[in-house]
Each structure stands twice: as structure tokens, then as C-alpha cells.
Amino acid sequence: xxxxxxxxxxxxxxxxxxxxxxxxxxxxxxxxxxxxxxxxxxxxxxxxxxxxxxxxxxxxxxxxxxxxxxxxxxxxxxxxxxxxxxxxxxxxxxxxxxxxxxxxxxxxxxxxxxxxxxxxxxxxxxxxxxxxxxxxxxxxxxxxxxxxxxxxxxxxxxxxxxxxxxxxxxxxxxxxxxxxxxxxxxxxxxxxxxxxxxxxxxxxxxxxxxxxxxxxxxxxxxxxxxxxxxxxxxxxxxxxxxxxxxxxxxxxxxxxx
Amino acid sequence: xxxxxxxxxxxxxxxxxxxxxxxxxxxxxxxxxxxxxxxxxxxxxxxxxxxxxxxxxxxxxxxxxxxxxxxxxxxxxxxxxxxxxxxxxxxxxxxxxxxxxxxxxxxxxxxxxxxxxxxxxxxxxxxxxxxxxxxxxxxxxxxxxxxxxxxxxxxxxxxxxxxxxxxxxxxxxxxxxxxxxxxxxxxxxxxxxxxxxxxxxxxxxxxxxxxxxxxxxxxxxxxxxxxxxxxxxxxxxxxxxxxxxxxxxxxxxxxxxxxxxxxxxxxxxxxxxxxxxxxxxxxxxxxxxxxxxxxxxxxxxxxxxxxxxxxxxxxxxxxxxxxxxxxxxxxxxxxxxxxxxxxxxxxxxxxxxxxxxxxxxxxxxxxxxxxxxxxxxxxxxxxxxxxxxxxxxxxxxxxxxxxxxxxxxxxxxxxxxxxxxxxxxxxxxxxxxxxxxxxxxxxxxxxxxxxxxxxxxxxxxxxxxxxxxxxxxxxxxxxxxxxxxxxxxxxxxxxxxxxxxxxxxxxxxxxxxxxxxxxxxxxxxxxxxxxxxxxxxxxxxxxxxxxxxxxxxxxxxxxxxxxxxxxxxxxxxxxxxxxxxxxxxxxxxxxxxxxxxxxxxxxxxxxxxxxxxxxxxxxxxxxxxxxxxxxxxxxxxxxxxxx
Numbered sequence: 001x002x003x004x005x006x007x008x009x010x011x012x013x014x015x016x017x018x019x020x021x022x023x024x025x026x027x028x029x030x031x032x033x034x035x036x037x038x039x040x041x042x043x044x045x046x047x048x049x050x051x052x053x054x055x056x057x058x059x060x061x062x063x064x065x066x067x068x069x070x071x072x073x074x075x076x077x078x079x080x081x082x083x084x085x086x087x088x089x090x091x092x093x094x095x096x097x098x099x100x101x102x103x104x105x106x107x108x109x110x111x112x113x114x115x116x117x118x119x120x121x122x123x124x125x126x127x128x129x130x131x132x133x134x135x136x137x138x139x140x141x142x143x144x145x146x147x148x149x150x151x152x153x154x155x156x157x158x159x160x161x162x163x164x165x166x167x168x169x170x171x172x173x174x175x176x177x178x179x180x181x182x183x184x185x186x187x188x189x190x191x192x193x194x195x196x197x198x199x200x201x202x203x204x205x206x207x208x209x210x211x212x213x214x215x216x217x218x219x220x221x222x223x224x225x226x227x228x229x230x231x232x233x234x235x236x237x238x239x240x241x242x243x244x245x246x247x248x249x250x251x252x253x254x255x256x257x
Numbered sequence: 258x259x260x261x262x263x264x265x266x267x268x269x270x271x272x273x274x275x276x277x278x279x280x281x282x283x284x285x286x287x288x289x290x291x292x293x294x295x296x297x298x299x300x301x302x303x304x305x306x307x308x309x310x311x312x313x314x315x316x317x318x319x320x321x322x323x324x325x326x327x328x329x330x331x332x333x334x335x336x337x338x339x340x341x342x343x344x345x346x347x348x349x350x351x352x353x354x355x356x357x358x359x360x361x362x363x364x365x366x367x368x369x370x371x372x373x374x375x376x377x378x379x380x381x382x383x384x385x386x387x388x389x390x391x392x393x394x395x396x397x398x399x400x401x402x403x404x405x406x407x408x409x410x411x412x413x414x415x416x417x418x419x420x421x422x423x424x425x426x427x428x429x430x431x432x433x434x435x436x437x438x439x440x441x442x443x444x445x446x447x448x449x450x451x452x453x454x455x456x457x458x459x460x461x462x463x464x465x466x467x468x469x470x471x472x473x474x475x476x477x478x479x480x481x482x483x484x485x486x487x488x489x490x491x492x493x494x495x496x497x498x499x500x501x502x503x504x505x506x507x508x509x510x511x512x513x514x515x516x517x518x519x520x521x522x523x524x525x526x527x528x529x530x531x532x533x534x535x536x537x538x539x540x541x542x543x544x545x546x547x548x549x550x551x552x553x554x555x556x557x558x559x560x561x562x563x564x565x566x567x568x569x570x571x572x573x574x575x576x577x578x579x580x581x582x583x584x585x586x587x588x589x590x591x592x593x594x595x596x597x598x599x600x601x602x603x604x605x606x607x608x609x610x611x612x613x614x615x616x617x618x619x620x621x622x623x624x625x626x627x628x629x630x631x632x633x634x635x636x637x638x639x640x641x642x643x644x645x646x647x648x649x650x651x652x653x654x655x656x657x658x659x660x661x662x663x664x665x666x667x668x669x670x671x672x673x674x675x676x677x678x679x680x681x682x683x684x685x686x687x688x689x690x691x692x693x694x695x696x697x698x699x700x701x702x703x704x705x706x707x708x709x710x711x712x713x714x715x716x717x718x719x720x721x722x723x724x725x726x727x728x729x730x731x732x733x734x735x736x737x738x739x740x741x742x743x744x745x746x747x748x749x750x751x752x753x754x755x756x757x758x759x760x761x762x763x764x765x766x767x768x769x770x771x772x773x774x775x776x777x778x779x780x781x782x783x784x785x786x787x788x789x790x791x792x793x794x795x796x797x798x799x800x801x802x803x804x805x806x807x808x809x810x811x812x813x814x815x816x817x818x819x820x821x822x823x824x825x826x827x828x829x830x831x832x833x834x835x836x837x838x839x840x841x842x843x844x845x846x847x848x849x850x851x852x853x854x855x856x857x858x859x860x861x862x863x864x865x866x867x868x869x870x871x872x873x874x875x876x877x878x879x880x881x882x883x884x885x886x887x888x889x890x891x892x893x894x895x896x897x898x899x900x
Contacts, residue, residue: 079821083819090815098526110518112518
């Protein structure tokens with residue numbers, strides 16, 4: 001059974017000029033899959049992610065998330081659903097500046113009213129795994145971008161969500177930090193069978209995934225599955241991107257040697 | 258678009274940001290203007306009132322200026338800090354620093370110009386109303402609106418220089434920064450910089466101040482008050498800069514308390530807000546305390562009025578010994594003055610005889626029942642009905658009701674051999690407390706007529722006195738009656754308390770009007786300064802919220818994605834707003850409560866007046882205002898972060 005299923009999802013933004021952001025998009029994501037969603041600027045990636053995050057409602061169409069239809073839940077239940085089932089990683093980390101690294105990570109657990117012992121234990125596990133132990137007491141302003149994004153991943157993982165939604169997680173990082181983050185994500189995906197859906201511009205980031213879904217102008221364009229070697233997968237992604245014909249700037253000039 | 262237009266647009270199109278700031282500074286100008294209208298009023302003839310009006314308003318205006326200067330400076334630097342990114346862009350586009358300075362100067366002057374114009378407009382519109390209130394308080398016949406250049410000139414001069422000072426100093430603030438710093442904004446959230454010893458010192462000082470207050474409730478010492486004020490002042494400062502952060506630090510170390518649903522965010526955000534605003538909290542606390550106090554003291558004055566009336570039931574009292582040559586002249590003059598003032602009055606004349614009581618062998622004054630009754634009719638107090646041989650004591654002060662035993666006492670008026678049975682104390686005060694030196698006894702008219710023999714060793718004429726009691730229903734308006742007699746009394750009575758004159762005169766209305774005028778002035782100054790302060794503090798909170806709105810919006814968006822429900826969101830918002838609204842508030846309340854305790858102890862010694870009830874009402878009223886203000890701001894804030 002797929003963990004996420006979209007069926008004919010359409011989103012129209014009303015306004016002076018009505019804007020069709022997503023048009024009859026359908027796809028499924030299996031449990032434990034690592035999916036990348038790629039597309040040029042304005043192709044509706046962020047809207048799609050917002051709809052999957054349940055903070056935005058599709059104009060028409062149906063969405064099933066881990067057996068629930070979020071459209072049928074009341075606002076409060078929806079919040080509780082997000083709290084338990086979803087984890088988020090953002091491009092600009094969005095750590096709360098007032099909290100330390102440790103506190104940022106336990107935030108989802110405190111919201112859910114877990115006991116302090118459970119929280120401490122989970123933080124320790126996650127921090128060890130993400131190599132954050134030395135900086136647990138630091139504040140977001142005192143750490144590097146890579147550390148901040150690892151903290152954000154820790155925050156997304158700590159409550160063992162069924163799906164992690166990542167919005168350009170490597171967009172603000174240098175290449176080394178980006179690679180660290182991607183490796184952590186794929187490791188998490190493999191070890192804990194956590195489903196990850198990642199929106200990205202970066203073909204290198206996409207090459208870490210099991211499958212890449214391309215959308216253009218809010219519609220399904222193409223999808224490709226990974227093969228044995230990441231380099232060839234990367235080349236194939238580039239090929240599709242050039243077909244996609246988005247803005248030249250969307251295409252990364254980085255090539256793996 | 259010229260340079261001036263650019264500056265103008267910057268102000269006008271940001272009017273939403275500036276709204277609260279405008280409101281506070283307009284109000285401040287308005288209050289200042291109204292004060293100066295009173296200060297320069299040409300029609301206050303009374304020299305005394307004139308002094309009070311001028312002096313009091315001068316002090317009020319100085320306080321207002323100092324406060325407004327502080328408020329403007331603080332808001333301006335906050336405004337500029339919030340706009341530093343914008344300035345960075347302008348400089349990056351090639352604007353000269355010189356031009357930027359001019360821009361800021363122009364903008365500030367536009368703000369100042371609008372505030373002054375609108376403030377004076379409203380001030381002038383409300384002057385008449387203000388004068389009406391003042392007229393009632395000071396019991397003046399008329400206090401008309403007048404036109405004079407003086408209050409306008411003073412207000413414009415003062416506020417124009419204020420705004421010029423502010424614009425120059427804010428320009429200095431921006432000039433020191435590099436473009437890159439402006440573009441990046443200022444380094445925020447470097448918290449946890451409290452010192453433990455300062456934190457403990459803050460607690461200790463506050464504790465010491467409060468203990469001293471408790472101590473002085475039992476052992477009053479006025480000099481302690483200075484010590485208490487200094488301790489509380491310094492203690493409050495350290496409380497905000499260090500102690501409260503230390504407290505939060507302790508709470509945050511206790512994970513079971515701290516790591517609890519929304520508390521995590523609320524505490525962390527709250528401590529940042531406290532740290533950013535510590536100095537403002539300090540000022541707000543101190544000024545609110547002063548404002549509460551002045552309002553509280555004046556409110557307690559209402560209970561003092563009632564009591565004063567009870568202690569001095571007769572509006573004008575005049576007693577005359579047998580050898581007083583001015584008796585008729587004085588009474589004529591008093592009647593005439595009352596008529597001139599257009600006041601209706603009733604005059605009751607008491608012929609008082611002196612005898613010696615056989616019980617105490619002391620001289621007593623004897624008053625006729627019918628005369629007391631005619632005064633009682635005027636005062637609307639119960640009449641007395643004495644049979645032959647019965648008598649009642651006249652109480653001198655309020656304490657007499659309790660201390661004089663209510664048992665019957667048999668005595669004989671020795672000279673005339675009239676036996677009387679004193680049945681207790683008449684349970685109303687009728688004469689001013691210090692008017693009669695000896696015991697006064699009311700007796701039946703028939704008994705009174707039996708007293709024919711003079712006091713031992715005196716002639717028949719010498720053993721009698723006359724009391725004149727004027728009952729004036731509008732006793733508060735008698736302040737211009739008998740001023741020359743009052744002067745004589747004041748000059749001759751001196752500190753000794755012995756009356757060398759052959760007459761005694763007291764006009765409670767006159768004495769009261771002096772106390773009242775002073776108190777009323779305190780009230781007005783206190784109330785208006787408190788109002789300015791409340792608005793300013795509120796506008797500051799509003800502004801801070803507004804500038805942080807973008808950041809907060811983003812944060813709440815993250816939280817909503819992470820599954821924070823609407824109710825929890827409101828709780829988190831509460832956690833941020835409540836300290837900002839109620840922390841200075843709460844401490845000011847505690848300060849005021851202790852100050853009231855001190856004042857109460859002081860008052861008990863002075864006037865036997867209990868002010869607890871009034872204080873409670875004042876504190877309650879302020880709390881209601883503050884709570885509604887909080888809900889208003891929260892409502893706007895939540896509406897903003899949710900869209």
C-alpha cells in the first residue's frame with residue numbers, strides 16, 4: 001500500500017488573475033521510498049509540498065496520507081496529524097533562534113507531551129547519529145550552515161515520522177555540507193525505512209534518491225528510477241532537465257568527475 | 258520625486274508602523290499644551306492658586322518633557338534599527354551619508370511637525386473641558402478659555418527642540434555603522450549575559466526594601482523612606498537586567514518544567530523579549546509606580562473629605578469671650594461676606610455659662626438644649642430631648658466616643674447648686690475639635706435658667722461666653738469668608754496653641770480648600786502623566802511587535818507545519834506578550850502595594866484615615882485597563898501572524 005497517494009490534485013489560486021499552480025497531478029509514493037521532485041521555477045513544487053504538508057488544500061482531487069485523508073480531518077486533528085506523522089526540513093533551516101540545538105530538536109516531542117526521559121534519550125541517539133553532540137548547548141546563530149541543517153534533520157527525525165518533507169535542503173549549503181546532509185538523508189531512509197520526499201533544484205541532490213519526479217507548469221512531465229551507479233543516474237537526470245527546458249539557471253553546472 | 262517628497266512618502270506610507278508612535282507623541286504634546294494653557298492662565302486671581310497652578314504645572318511639564326525625550330529617543334532608535342536594511346540599500350545605491358542624514362532629519366521633522374500640529378489642535382480643543390474640571394476642583398467661579406501666544410510658543414519651542422535633538426542623535430546612531438552591517442541588520446539574540454551576583458543583588462535589594470516597609474509599619478520613621486526608595490529603585494533595575502533572566506535560567510535547567518509542550522518556546526522567546534526590553538521595563542515600572550501612587554493618594558482624599566466634614570460639622574465657628582470688643586463687628590462682617598458670596602447660611606447663637614463641677618472640681622461650659630437643637634435641625638442630626646436634671650457631654654474629638662465612659666455620672670454645678678445627671682456623650686460632633694477648651698455639657702433649658710450665680714471669683718458677665726455657629730450648606734465655597742480673621746488666628750496662635758485673643762475663629766472650608774487644591778493638582782498631574790506613559794509604553798510594545806512581525810510570522814509558519822494547533826499558538830503568543838504587558842505591571846503593583854502600606858502607616862499617624870479601600874480600587878481600575886489593552890494588542894497580533 002502506498003504511503004502517499006495523490007489523485008488528480010489541482011490547485012488554483014484565486015485572485016485578480018487566477019493562476020493554475022497544479023493541474024491534475026497524480027502519483028504514489030511507496031513506504032520507505034526516497035523521492036525527489038524536480039522542476040523549473042514556478043512549476044508548482046512548493047505548492048505541491050504545501051498540499052502534501054496539509055497546510056494547503058487542493059482545489060480539487062484527492063490525497064491519502066498514511067491511510068488518512070487530511071481533507072476530512074478537523075483543523076485540530078490535522079495539527080496533531082502533522083505533529084506525529086510528518087517531519088520537515090527547510091532550505092533556510094528555520095531553527096528557532098531562541099532555542100539551543102538540543103531544544104530545537106526536542107521541540108516536536110515537547111509539543112506532543114512526551115516525558116523528559118524519553119526526550120533526553122531520543123536527543124542523545126539522534127545527536128550521536130548526526131554528529132551534533134559537541135554543539136548541543138549552542139544556539140543556531142553560533143553554528144555553521146551544515147550543522148544547522150543537521151539540527152533541522154534531527155528535529156524532523158526525532159518523533160519518528162512516517163514521512164519527511166524536505167524543501168531544497170541543500171540550497172543554502174556549501175558542497176561538502178550538502179553532501180553530508182544528503183548522505184545522512186539517504187542513510188536514514190535506508191536504515192529506518194523512513195519515506196522522504198525532497199523538492200530540489202540540484203541534480204546532485206536528486207541523484208541520491210530512488211526516483212525523481214519531474215513536473216512542469218504544475219503537470220506531470222516525466223519520472224526516472226535510479227540505477228546501479230549514481231553517476232549515470234545523474235547524467236540521466238541532466239538529460240531530462242535539458243529536455244524540460246526550464247530556465248538555464250535552473251541547470252546546475254556542476255558535473256561529477 | 259524630489260528628496261523631500263521621498264522623505265514625506267517614507268513617513269506617510271509607513272503610517273501603519275508609525276500609528277502607535279504618533280498616538281503617543283500627539284497625546285504627549287496635547288497634555289503638555291493643556292498644562293501650559295493652565296500655567297499661563299490670566300484669570301486666576303487668587304495668589305495662592307496661581308502659585309499652585311504655575312508651580313505644579315511647571316513640575317508636571319518638566320516630568321513630561323524628560324519622559325517624552327526618553328520615549329522619543331528610544332522609539333526613534335528602534336525605528337531606525339528596524340529600517341537599517343532599507344538604509345543599507347540606499348547607501349548601496351550610492352546615496353551619500355550626508356544625504357542619508359538629511360533624509361533621517363527630514364523624516365523626524367515631518368513626524369515632529371505632524372505631532373505638534375495635531376497635538377496642539379487637540380490640546381486647544383480640550384482646554385475648555387480641562388478648565389471646567391479644574392474649575393470644579395478649585396471651586397473657582399469661572400475659568401474661561403483664552404487666546405494667548407504664550408502656551409503655543411512654549412509648546413512649539415519645547416517639542417521642536419525635542420525633535421531636533423532626537424533627529425540629530427539618531428543620525429549619529431546610523432552614521433557609525435558600515436553598509437554591510439546595515440544590510441545584514443544588527444546582531445540579535447546574544448542572550449544569557451546576566452551576572453549571577455547582580456541577579457542576587459537585585460533580589461536582595463527588593464527584599465530589603467520590602468522588609469523595611471513592613472518594619473516601618475510598626476516603627477514609623479520618615480527617614481527610612483529615602484532608603485526604601487533608593488533600594489527599590491536600584492533593585493528594580495537589577496531585577497530586569499539580571500535577576501529575571503537568572504530565574505528563567507534556573508527554570509530552564511529543570512527540564513521537567515521547561516520541556517513541556519508550548520512552554521519550551523514560550524520561555525525561550527519570553528526571555529529574549531525581556532532581555533531586549535529590560536531598560537524599558539525598568540522605566541515603565543518606576544513611572545507606573547509613581548503614577549499609581551499619585552492617583553491612589555488623591556483617591557484616598559475622597560475618604561478624607563467625608564471624614565473632614567464629620568470632624569468639622571459647623572461651617573464657620575466663632576466663639577467670643579466676655580471681654581471681646583470686636584464681637585458684633587466680626588459677626589456682622591462674616592454675615593456680610595457670606596451674603597456677598599451669595600451663600601445661604603443659618604446662624605445659631607449659643608449663650609454659654611461657666612460653672613464648676615462638684616465631681617472633678619473643674620470648670621465646665623454649659624450649653625442650652627434648645628440652642629443645640631436648633632443647630633441640630635440645621636445640620637440634620639438627631640435632636641435631643643433632656644428632662645430636668647439630665648445632661649449630655651459634648652464630644653470634642655472623634656476619639657471621645659470611645660474613650661468617655663457611657664455610664665451615668667451624678668454631679669452638682671456648685672455655684673448655683675444645680676444637680677445634674679450626665680447620661681453619656683451626645684453621639685455627634687457639633688463643634689470644631691479645638692474650639693472649646695473645657696468640658697462642655699448640654700442641659701435642659703429649665704436647668705440652664707436656674708444657673709444664676711457667677712463662677713467662683715468672677716462677675717456674672719465674666720462667667721459666660723458666646724458661640725456663633727454658621728451653618729452653610731455649601732461649606733466648600735466658604736474659602737473667601739473671614740480670611741482676615743483666619744490670618745489673625747494663624748499669626749497669634751503660632752506653634753504654642755494657646756489663644757491670646759478674646760475670640761476664636763475657625764473656617765474649615767478655607768483650610769479644606771488649601772489641602773484640596775494641592776491634592777487635586779497631584780491627581781491631575783498624576784493621571785495625565787500616567788495616561789501618557791501608558792500610551793507610550795503600549796505604543797512601544799506595539800511597535801516592537803510590528804517590527805518583529807516578519808520574523809515571527811515565519812516562525813509561526815514553521816510551528817504550524819510542525820503541528821502546533823491554534824490553541825497552542827495562542828498560548829505561545831500569550832507567553833510572549835504577557836511578560837511584556839504584565840511584568841512591569843506586576844512589579845509596579847507590588848511596589849505600589851508596599852508604598853501604600855507605608856503611606857497607610859504614615860497616614861494613620863497623621864489623620865486617622867484608612868486608604869486601603871481606595872488603593873484597592875485604583876489598583877483594580879489600572880489592572881482592568883491593562884488587561885483590555887493586552888487583549889486588544891493580542892487580537893491584532895494574532896490576526897497579523899495568521900494571514
